[in-house]
Amino acid sequence: MxxxxxxxxxxxxxxxxxxxxxxxxxxxxxxxxxxxxxxxxxxxxxxxxxxxxxxxxxxxxxxxxxxxxxxxxxxxxxxxxxxxxxxxxxxxxxxxxxxxxxxxxxxxxxxxxxxxxxxxxxxxxxxxxxxxxxxxxxxxxxxxxxxxxxxxxxxxxxxxxxxxxxxxxxxxxxxxxxxxxxxIRTRFIAFAGSGGDRPDLTEARVVISGGRGTNGDFSEIEALADLLNAAIGSSRAAVDAGWAAGDLQVGQTGKVVAPEVYIAAGISGAQQHLAGMKGAKVIIAINTDPEAPIFQVADYGVVGDLFEVLPALRSLVAASQKQGT
Amino acid sequence: MPLKILVTSKRVEDPEALILVKADGSGIETQGLSYRINPFDEIAVEEALRLKEEHGGEVVVASIGAADCVSEIRVALAMGADRGIRVDHEGPLDPGMVAAILQKLVEGEQPDLVILGKQSVDDDQNQVGQILAQRMGWARATFASKEESLESTAEKTRQCGLRLAADGTSIRVVREVDGGLETLELSLPAVITTDLRLNIPRITSVPGIMKARKKPVREIQVEELGIELQPAVIVRKLHSPSKRGGGLRVKTVQELWDKVHGEAGVL
The missing domain is CATH 3.40.50.620 (HUPs)
Structure with a gap:
């Protein structure tokens, strides 16, 4: 059998x-x-x-x-x-x-x-x-x-x-x-976790990823992630620049995620990044470049600066959570 | 302690290229495609060269394929590898076959370390290093990375991400794993596969390219290795993935919220 x-x-x-x-x-x-x-x-x-x-x-x-x-x-x-x-x-x-x-x-x-x-x-x-x-x-x-x-x-x-x-x-x-x-010729020496208290990137209901557009400042992404109990991800560019830990990279060669909501902030949407997130149920893209390829896969695209869009979105989420709707 | 390191240099389609499936699903459209060294292998070559620069030794680069894959061996030689081996092979290869060929090369060359890309960007199988290590019974670490970022001083000064012990009998590897970074210590000989954040590969220089032309590249027929290869992973048909819908633009954050929260019912 x-x-x-x-x-x-x-x-x-x-x-x-x-x-x-x-x-x-x-x-x-x-x-x-x-x-x-x-x-x-x-x-x-x-x-x-x-x-x-x-x-x-x-x-x-x-x-x-x-x-x-x-x-x-x-x-x-x-x-x-x-x-x-x-x-x-x-x-x-x-x-x-x-x-x-x-x-x-x-x-x-x-x-x-x-x-x-x-x-x-x-x-x-x-x-x-x-x-x-x-x-x-x-x-x-x-x-x-x-x-x-x-x-x-x-x-x-x-x-x-x-x-x-x-x-x-x-x-x-x-x-x-x-x-x-x-x-056994291989020995375990140490493990350093990177996630902190956030949900696991591959298991979270909401993932917010930052890319080159963050210019290294993930504070707005973190603030919204705190509110939504979301995991934080990143593009390869942001990881390579040292702005995010390597295991947060979403893409074919990194983590493949399929959350309910994926928010791509300041990510242009290279092919290998898209391969890692296009299984998400709802994709929201925020980018200053209207030609960014991420908009082609996004259900909702906002052409704008993530440092303006994310705080505005955060206040709407906070107001809604307060009302319990 | 000088190290003898075997690295791989696979010829792959340029990862930036648009890959299209043939109408009958029998393969991809290769017309107009450019080729290059597998980016993960390029990282392996770079790390091997840094180890050699720090500890001395020799870097041998191997590739399996038809005559055209000599150009990817030459890239590694131009970066600074010492000599090349091309195992002549036409037709499809699977990870088990590649590992069987590499095993024969390893038995012949007896390197202290084999460093190879964690996966090639064409098949994306991510298996060869693991299978090779298991067949050799060697220590192994996949997904080698480092704690320092690629913007760090450590990287800018081209420090080794893989740390050889003072007595030269073991090497420490920081691995990218789920939820963080793990450090392992491997007794040599060992097999290591590279992840993206291990290093930034050097750019080949004109003198390097000139020198590479004179470096030896040995050609070996698979039959000479005394192994019979039977593919076990057989690609039967290729498809194009279905396109995801999308493309809706919203003008304001309020409109975004109305759609996402109100209509889609999420967040």
């Missing part, structure tokens, strides 16, 4: 929202292939994450070891491979996060399988399942055939509906896997 293993990811002891989308993608795949979907949680003190994953109605294997406290592809890939074998999985699915993109090709290499990155849909006719994925910064979509016993796919979380919790939770079972720490 072509079973499907979903590799879940967690951050600060919480199941990542992107992993719920990976579970949703696995469900869509199972509808085609007929296999059983199960989940895997790897880490240390991750029992709660495993329970949360199992609440979606799938059996979950958990590998909970001190040696797995910090994610490293060297230590995690063999664990995932062992779990995939134990589950009889021929498909391994995870989210195309930084971790997923790092880990899943290693899993494929270890299992002699084949990997596809950034899947946005499963296509093909009848028995044959093809993976649709973007190429050339999203200018082209390709339907690819994966030829191999083991197929490993990272999915773009914005393109698949997150799985819902089920009435009856699945089982959680510890999978006995040993980690040979002496064989």
């Amino acid at each position: 072509p079973n499907i293993l979903v590799v879940a990811e967690h951050f600060n002891g919480q199941l990542r929202k992107a992993s719920r989308s990976a579970l949703g993608a696995a469900g869509a795949l199972a509808a085609r292939t007929g296999g059983q979907v199960s989940g895997l949680v790897v880490g240390y003190r991750v029992g709660g994450v495993a329970e949360d994953l199992a609440a979606h109605g799938i059996p979950v294997a958990v590998v909970d070891l001190p040696a797995l406290t910090h994610y490293l592809s060297e230590s995690y890939a063999p664990v995932v491979a062992a779990a995939a074998r134990a589950a009889g999985a021929t498909w391994v699915v995870g989210a195309a996060t930084a971790q997923g993109k790092d880990l899943l090709p290693c899993v494929a290499a270890l299992m002699g399988g084949v990997c596809a990155t950034d899947a946005i849909a499963f296509t093909g006719e009848g028995q044959e399942v093809l993976v649709r994925r973007p190429m050339w910064a999203g200018n082209v979509l390709a339907d690819v055939e994966l030829r191999g016993e083991i197929k490993v796919v990272s999915i773009r979380a914005t393109e698949f509906a997150a799985a819902e919790k089920a009435g009856l939770p699945g089982s959680v079972k510890a999978l006995p896997v040993a980690v040979d720490e002496s064989a």
